[in-house]
Structures are given as structure tokens and as C-alpha cells.
């Protein structure tokens with residue numbers, strides 16, 4: 485299916501199991517219902533809701549298809565997926581590299597829970613990560629990074645990891661599988677939040693891991709069963725329903741992000757702009773070589789925090805919110821979360837509004853230089 489169709493067609497086909505006319509909504513078997521067990525012990529698939537259920541399996545097969553993986557596992561959030569993968573891959577004595585410029589709570593988890601267990605944790609940004617990988621056992625990369633939008637060269641990093649015998653995990657949240665395919669570029673696992681563009685409506689949290697090594701996937705499934713960081717069936721169904729429109733939504737988000745980045749770049753009140761799709765962005769050459777779409781995020785810097793607040797207040801379309809990937813265009817001032825950025829640094833997540841409306845609104849809200 486992958487070679488024959490475009491991304492939107494693949495997304496629609498990946499999620500479609502034809503509903504049976506007249507059937508009620510079925511979110512999956514009710515956990516622990518008596519009627520799921522048969523006399524033929526050990527043969528049932530749907531024994532208990534923490535192990536698996538049909539709604540997860542349908543979502544997991546769609547996610548595996550989109551990531552180009554043999555299998556995927558859903559989790560209750562992106563953090564649940566990432567931390568499950570780190571628990572399985574990094575053991576006492578391991579050297580683990582986490583992004584210095586990626587999602588900040590991953591760094592906090594590594595520092596607060598993994599380091600005290602005898603795992604050596606190194607933080608490396610998108611430039612330092614190649615060198616850090618040369619002495620690591622497990623490397624977690626995030627690209628484009630959140631919020632700076634630097635791009636890590638995944639082919640190069642995967643080669644270093646392979647030579648060293650290290651495992652490479654890639655957080656594909658900001659790029660989405662329609663933006664980049666880390667497994668095809670050499671990663672061992674994709675870990676990601678489906679809270680963002682994949683579900684796309686800012687109304688649920690979900691996460692997943694995709695991979696191809698059967699032993700590794702079995703170990704991760706076991707970890708999910710025992711730790712219990714599972715996704716509700718209803719949320720799984722909502723993600724599945726949303727995936728069918730991912731191609732349309734993400735194409736518009738990418739187009740809007742590029743248009744906003746271009747408009748911001750030439751505005752006198754804007755100190756700097758980052759977006760991997762801008763031809764003069766430092767990340768552009770690597771992004772152009774490994775990404776199929778440049779994503780819906782733009783980072784930029786205004787004079788200070790007040791200027792960011794004023795921008796949101798004056799705008800009719802921008803919403804102040806910290807998540808991203810939804811249908812509304814959102815702005816998040818990252819210093820508020822402790823990211824090592826200037827007070828006027830903000831990340832825009834482009835929504836699916838009409839491009840001209842969005843650009844006109846943001847330029848009007850910025851005001852004349």
C-alpha cells in the first residue's frame with residue numbers, strides 16, 4: 485500500500501474497517517467482563533483491558549502502517565510511551581542520551597527517575613548528539629526539536645549508533661509520520677505523542693511506540709501490561725477516527741506554518757524565526773533531505789514576554805495554549821515552562837485556518853514596525 489498511494493489515501497485506508505450497518509458503537513470489550521472468557525483457556529485474545537483490545541489493535545495497525553513499522557503499541561500519553569521505552573532499553577549501568585533541547589519533561593524523567601537507578605544520563609542538543617551517541621547505549625533523539633526546531637540528521641545518527649551497538653529511539657511527535665519516517669532512516673523505535681497532530685483536536689492525550697524488532701516490541705508490550713500506562717478505548721477510537729483526516733489537516737498546518745514563518749521573518753518587530761521549511765533556516769538542508777513535510781511549528785522571538793502576550797490579545801485567531809498540532813493556531817511562550825530560551829521566544833502551532841486569514845491576522849496583531 486505504501487508505494488502505491490499518497491499519504492492522505494494511506495491514512496484513510498489505514499483506519500477504515502467497514503462498520504457493520506446497524507451495529508451500535510463498540511469501544512471495545514469491557515475489561516474483566518465475564519463473557520469474554522471461553523472454556524478454551526489460553527485461546528482468547530480479549531481477556532482483560534490492560535492487555536489488548538480490538539480498538540487498540542485497529543489503531544496500532546494504522547499507526548504501524550503510517551510509520552512503516554511491523555507493529556505499534558498505544559499508550560495513555562506520549563510520556564507513557566517514551567518512559568516505557570526508556571525503562572525497557574536503559575538498564576542500570578547504561579549510558580543514555582536525551583535531547584537537551586527537546587520536550588523538557590523527558591529530561592526531568594531521566595534526571596529524577598533513571599539517573600538515581602544507576603543510568604548515566606547525558607543531555608545533548610541537536611549539534612552535540614552525534615558525539616554523545618559515540619559513547620552511549622541508548623540514544624533518544626527528537627527532531628525537529630521542541631521548541632527550537634533544530635533538525636537532527638537521522639541517517640548520520642543511526643549510523644553512529646549502529647557502529648557503536650547503541651539503540652536509537654526517535655520522538656516523531658513534531659514531524660508526525662507524514663513528515664518523516666525515522667525507521668526508514670535507521671531508528672530502532674519511534675516514540676511519540678498522539679496528543680498533537682495525530683489526534684489533532686486538542687481533546688485527548690495518547691501516545692505510541694512503533695518498531696519492527698519482534699523481541700523488543702514484545703518486551704514493550706509486557707512493560708505496558710505490567711505498568712498499566714494504557715490508553716482508554718474511547719480515546720483510541722477518537723485517534724483512529726482522526727487519523728483519516730491527518731493528511732488534509734497536516735498539509736494545511738504545514739502550509740500555514742511556512743506562510744507564517746515567511747511573514748514573521750520579514751517583520752521588523754520579530755527578532756528571529758525558525759522553521760525547517762524556510763530556505764535560509766540552518767536546519768533546512770538536513771530537513772530537506774530527510775523530511776517529506778516540514779511540519780506545523782514555527783518558533784520566533786519578540787522583544788519580551790509582554791510583546792508575546794500583546795500579540796495574542798490583539799489577534800482574533802491565535803489562542804494561548806501549550807499543546808500543539810490541533811486545528812486552532814496556538815502560541816506558547818516557552819520560558820514559562822523553564823525552556824532555556826529568551827522571555828520573548830514563542831512557538832506557534834499552525835492550525836487549519838485559511839492561510840491568508842491567518843497571515844493577515846498575525847501581521848495585524850503584530851502591528852506596524
Ligand SMILES: Cc1ncc(COP(=O)(O)O)c(C=O)c1O
Pocket residue numbers: 561562563564586587626630655657658676677678679689690691807
Ligand atoms: C516532542 C514531544 N514529545 C512528547 C511529548 C509528551 O506527550 P504527552 O503530552 O502526550 O505525554 C510532548 C508534549 O508536548 C512533546 O512535545
